[in-house]
Amino acid sequence: MTTELLYLLVAGVSVLVVAAIFFVGLRSKTRAKTPPAPEAPPREVPAPEAPVSEAPAPEEPPAAAVPPAPAPPKISVADRFSRGLAKSRLVLSERLNLVLGKDRLSEDDWDEIEEALIRADVGVKAATKIVTKLRTSKPAVSELKAALRDEMVSVLSGRQRQLAMGPGVTSVWLVTGVNGVGKTTSIAKLAHRMKAEGSSVVVAAADTFRAAAIDQLGTWAERVDVPMIRHDPGSDPGAVLFDAISYAKARDIDLVIADTAGRLHTKTNLMDELKKIKRVAEREAGSVAEVLLVLDATVGQNGISQAKTFQEAIEVSGVILTKLDGTAKGGIVLAVEQELGIPVKAVGVGETLDDLQPFVPGEFVDALLADS
Amino acid sequence: MAADGPYNERMFEVLGERLEGVFKRLRGKGRLTEKDVEAALREIRLALLEADVALPATKQFLAGVRARAIGDDILKSLTPGQQVIKIVHEELIRILGEKESAIRFSSHPPTVIMLAGLQGSGKTTAAAKLGNHLKKKGRRVLLVAADLERPAAIKQLEVLGEQAGVGVHADHEAKDPVVVARDGIERGKMQADVVIVDTAGRLHVDEDMMDQVQRVHDVISPDEVLFVLDAMTGQDALLSANAFSERLPLTGIVLTKLDGDARGGAALSAVTVTKKPIKFAGVGEKLTDLEPFHPDRIASRILGMGDVLTLIEKAEEVVSKEDAEKQAKKILEASFTLEDFLDQMQQVRKMGGIGDMIKMLPGIPGVGKLSDVDVDEGDVKRIEAIIRSMTPQERRDPRMISGSRRSRIARGSGTAVRDVNDLLKQFDAARKMMKQMSRMKPGKGRKGGFPL
Ligand SMILES: Nc1nc2c(ncn2[C@@H]2O[C@H](COP(=O)(O)OP(=O)(O)OP(=O)(O)O)[C@@H](O)[C@H]2O)c(=O)[nH]1
Ligand SMILES: Nc1nc2c(ncn2[C@@H]2O[C@H](COP(=O)(O)OP(=O)(O)O)[C@@H](O)[C@H]2O)c(=O)[nH]1
Ligand SMILES: [Mg+2]
Ligand SMILES: [Mg+2]
Numbered sequence: 001m002t003t004e005l006l007y008l009l010v011a012g013v014s015v016l017v018v019a020a021i022f023f024v025g026l027r028s029k030t031r032a033k034t035p036p037a038p039e040a041p042p043r044e045v046p047a048p049e050a051p052v053s054e055a056p057a058p059e060e061p062p063a064a065a066v067p068p069a070p071a072p073p074k075i076s077v078a079d080r081f082s083r084g085l086a087k088s089r090l091v092l093s094e095r096l097n098l099v100l101g102k103d104r105l106s107e108d109d110w111d112e113i114e115e116a117l118i119r120a121d122v123g124v125k126a127a128t129k130i131v132t133k134l135r136t137s138k139p140a141v142s143e144l145k146a147a148l149r150d151e152m153v154s155v156l157s158g159r160q161r162q163l164a165m166g167p168g169v170t171s172v173w174l175v176t177g178v179n180g181v182g183k184t185t186s187i188a189k190l191a192h193r194m195k196a197e198g199s200s201v202v203v204a205a206a207d208t209f210r211a212a213a214i215d216q217l218g219t220w221a222e223r224v225d226v227p228m229i230r231h232d233p234g235s236d237p238g239a240v241l242f243d244a245i246s247y248a249k250a251r252d253i254d255l256v257i258a259d260t261a262g263r264l265h266t267k268t269n270l271m272d273e274l275k276k277i278k279r280v281a282e283r284e285a286g287s288v289a290e291v292l293l294v295l296d297a298t299v300g301q302n303g304i305s306q307a308k309t310f311q312e313a314i315e316v317s318g319v320i321l322t323k324l325d326g327t328a329k330g331g332i333v334l335a336v337e338q339e340l341g342i343p344v345k346a347v348g349v350g351e352t353l354d355d356l357q358p359f360v361p362g363e364f365v366d367a368l369l370a371d372s
Numbered sequence: 373m374a375a376d377g378p379y380n381e382r383m384f385e386v387l388g389e390r391l392e393g394v395f396k397r398l399r400g401k402g403r404l405t406e407k408d409v410e411a412a413l414r415e416i417r418l419a420l421l422e423a424d425v426a427l428p429a430t431k432q433f434l435a436g437v438r439a440r441a442i443g444d445d446i447l448k449s450l451t452p453g454q455q456v457i458k459i460v461h462e463e464l465i466r467i468l469g470e471k472e473s474a475i476r477f478s479s480h481p482p483t484v485i486m487l488a489g490l491q492g493s494g495k496t497t498a499a500a501k502l503g504n505h506l507k508k509k510g511r512r513v514l515l516v517a518a519d520l521e522r523p524a525a526i527k528q529l530e531v532l533g534e535q536a537g538v539g540v541h542a543d544h545e546a547k548d549p550v551v552v553a554r555d556g557i558e559r560g561k562m563q564a565d566v567v568i569v570d571t572a573g574r575l576h577v578d579e580d581m582m583d584q585v586q587r588v589h590d591v592i593s594p595d596e597v598l599f600v601l602d603a604m605t606g607q608d609a610l611l612s613a614n615a616f617s618e619r620l621p622l623t624g625i626v627l628t629k630l631d632g633d634a635r636g637g638a639a640l641s642a643v644t645v646t647k648k649p650i651k652f653a654g655v656g657e658k659l660t661d662l663e664p665f666h667p668d669r670i671a672s673r674i675l676g677m678g679d680v681l682t683l684i685e686k687a688e689e690v691v692s693k694e695d696a697e698k699q700a701k702k703i704l705e706a707s708f709t710l711e712d713f714l715d716q717m718q719q720v721r722k723m724g725g726i727g728d729m730i731k732m733l734p735g736i737p738g739v740g741k742l743s744d745v746d747v748d749e750g751d752v753k754r755i756e757a758i759i760r761s762m763t764p765q766e767r768r769d770p771r772m773i774s775g776s777r778r779s780r781i782a783r784g785s786g787t788a789v790r791d792v793n794d795l796l797k798q799f800d801a802a803r804k805m806m807k808q809m810s811r812m813k814p815g816k817g818r819k820g821g822f823p824l
């Protein structure tokens with residue numbers, strides 16, 4: 001390496017190193033301290049500080065739960081479901097079937113099982129954990145299949161998967177995620193489902209950033225036949241949500257579902273913006289009933305990084321796993337559920353309004369272990 | 373860049389350490405057996421899988437490395453672990469393409485570029501970015517809106533086209549994308565040098581939609597058919613890339629969303645099955661966030677090394693070489709002042725968000741993984757305000773800042789004395805760290821060494 005390059009590197013990087021050391025130090029301090037003096041009151045709250053309606057204490061009235069899409073009424077939905085998630089119910093991948101049917105499993109066979117999980121994006125760590133547990137429990141050969149399935153289902157068991165309504169008249173669901181995962185489409189599906197179940201819904205076009213994002217949601221709102229609150233492109237997303245909540249409260253509308261611009265979790269400023277948006281909702285509606293993170297089933301190990309960062313920033317209450325109608329299995333949600341405890345609350349299995357399904361751990365695992 | 377620079381050594385540390393562990397057990401045996409190599413390969417396999425390289429692609433890759441490692445007398449090397457890493461790194465770069473590859477222009481204009489891929493991968497944005505890029509190079513560009521599926525997809529392309537200042541062919545009443553594409557080409561023949569056709573996102577298992585994209589292709593006979601792939605994609609990248617390349621004669625790949633923290637193993641999966649080069653990288657949502665693809669960088673990234681080269685390139689844009697040398701000297705002599713720090717913060721700002729930049733660093737001993745460092749823009753502003761409220765002497769010699777000076781600075785910057793104290797303490801710590809690091813000879817000691 002030439003000296004010049006070394007110099008350049010030293011200079012370019014040094015400031016970052018200093019900055020990094022600074023922030024590592026500052027962070028550990030400021031966390032404990034009172035929150036840093038807020039800079040200028042959030043612009044997005046035009047109205048005078050409305051008295052914050054009592055934020056519900058955590059253990060307060062059990063948030064009214066929405067039944068998990070009880071057997072959706074239309075037949076087409078069942079069709080789609082079979083086309084999507086459950087298309088291969090209990091049909092193990094051929095290779096896996098072969099391995100699991102043997103009298104005795106060799107090292108290679110165990111590797112094969114582990115690899116089946118890795119191919120589904122479960123991740124090396126989680127896959128190894130599952131296989132190790134399976135090996136130590138020494139199930140009878142005839143029960144191996146069931147044991148593998150049970151082991152995985154148990155990772156996903158015992159979680160509350162119903163989409164919640166808040167204690168107030170108007171509830172807010174905030175839909176977030178990285179770019180292009182299916183937030184806007186999922187909102188349309190959610191609005192459609194809630195409306196079918198008798199709730200009144202308004203959607204908030206709080207992605208004011210991406211080109212034509214407002215029109216995209218607008219088209220969906222028309223199709224679903226729910227009102228949409230919009231501002232101009234480029235305007236403050238918090239203000240859109242503020243207006244949507246005011247609109248809903250004035251008309252006793254049950255649910256506000258807010259779209260947000262896709263953002264990579266690594267962009268601190270955009271994550272800060274998201275925190276602000278959430279604060280607006282909390283202030284205006286008392287609480288946010290659901291903070292939903294949309295994960296694309298095609299995502300690899302980065303999914304866990306996404307979930308972690310969004311979780312830290314805005315306390316995610318549930319995941320919507322989209323695009324399960326392809327060959328991707330979405331195995332990363334095993335890690336998301338196990339490590340972060342965030343439940344998957346719905347899955348997307350297509351591009352039309354009916355393509356939203358409840359997440360059923362057993363069916364998910366079956367599809368994961370099946371051939372694509 | 374070859375994997376023998378002093379900082380590379382540090383960058384390879386994670387995988388390198390694991391491999392050294394493997395080889396330590398083998399020392400003194402004299403000759404390396406196939407089994408020994410296997411042990412090392414298992415570590416590499418793990419690293420690749422964690423980076424989302426698809427399993428079949430991983431296996432194929434390892435076979436190549438195995439062959440080279442056995443041929444190479446790596447145990448003779450003092451650091452067989454590093455030697456293996458070097459082979460792995462070179463092999464990665466070889467597969468990903470030795471160098472950047474560009475758009476092939478047709479000798480009979482207009483050059484037609486078609487974009488295809490899964491839903492949400494970044495096709496429309498990439499179309500506009502490419503249009504913007506080519507326009508700047510003096511080409512007349514026409515974008516064609518052949519996604520009739522996604523609501524407002526046409527509008528999205530129109531808005532982006534306007535931002536880029538290039539024409540957009542759109543038909544809001546159209547029902548058939550094949551017709552739109554054909555009309556777009558006809559129009560392009562009259563008014564453009566390059567026509568870029570955006571298509572709807574589709575799943576590779578959707579037969580009807582795959583037929584459709586094939587028909588679009590057939591009617592426009594593009595010079596470039598680019599598969600747009602999200603860098604965050606996992607194992608599925610291999611299946612989708614394979615299916616698209618079976619239907620379309622792909623000429624290259626656009627890898628998007630590299631501005632995040634995904635390791636990007638999908639790149640290797642896609643290149644392995646399509647045998648086509650990655651031509652561009654998307655590194656943000658803005659139209660200018662398109663870069664030529666650098667195989668060496670993604671190779672480092674897949675192996676878990678920081679993206680130091682991107683960092684250097686960004687630094688080069690805003691820092692002159694003379695300035696850089698001056699600053700480097702100051703740091704090495706530990707005469708770095710708060711004034712320099714303020715200056716540099718501003719320079720880094722020009723390069724992008726400080727937080728984003730820090731994340732590109734590979735990690736510092738004693739500080740830890742920097743991708744976890746969370747930089748609050750508010751903190752940055754506060755620090756700037758505090759330094760600005762100091763006198764030049766104070767900036768040069770912070771030790772002279774007494775209690776009364778501290779409260780004056782706090783008042784002046786609208787912060788608390790506590791904030792001023794924190795900053796001074798942190799700066800002192802940082803300076804000590806710098807001193808320590810500059811004492812370490814570059815290239816020596818992988819243990820506590822700084823990546824420089
Ligand atoms: N096949 C399939 N496609 C989906 C699904 N959900 C969304 N999509 C498609 O994915 C693409 C992106 O969806 P959007 O809803 O626009 O995603 P988004 O997260 O709002 O995107 P940005 O706002 O651009 O970040 C669109 O083409 C959708 O039709 C799904 O479950 N299955
Ligand atoms: N951060 C980031 N976002 C991107 C990049 N490329 C595209 N996007 C975003 O990803 C989302 C989907 O992009 P779009 O072009 O609409 O995808 P399409 O459905 O394939 O046409 C949008 O929100 C884009 O702004 C990139 O390189 N980095
Ligand atoms: Mg959207
Ligand atoms: Mg598009």
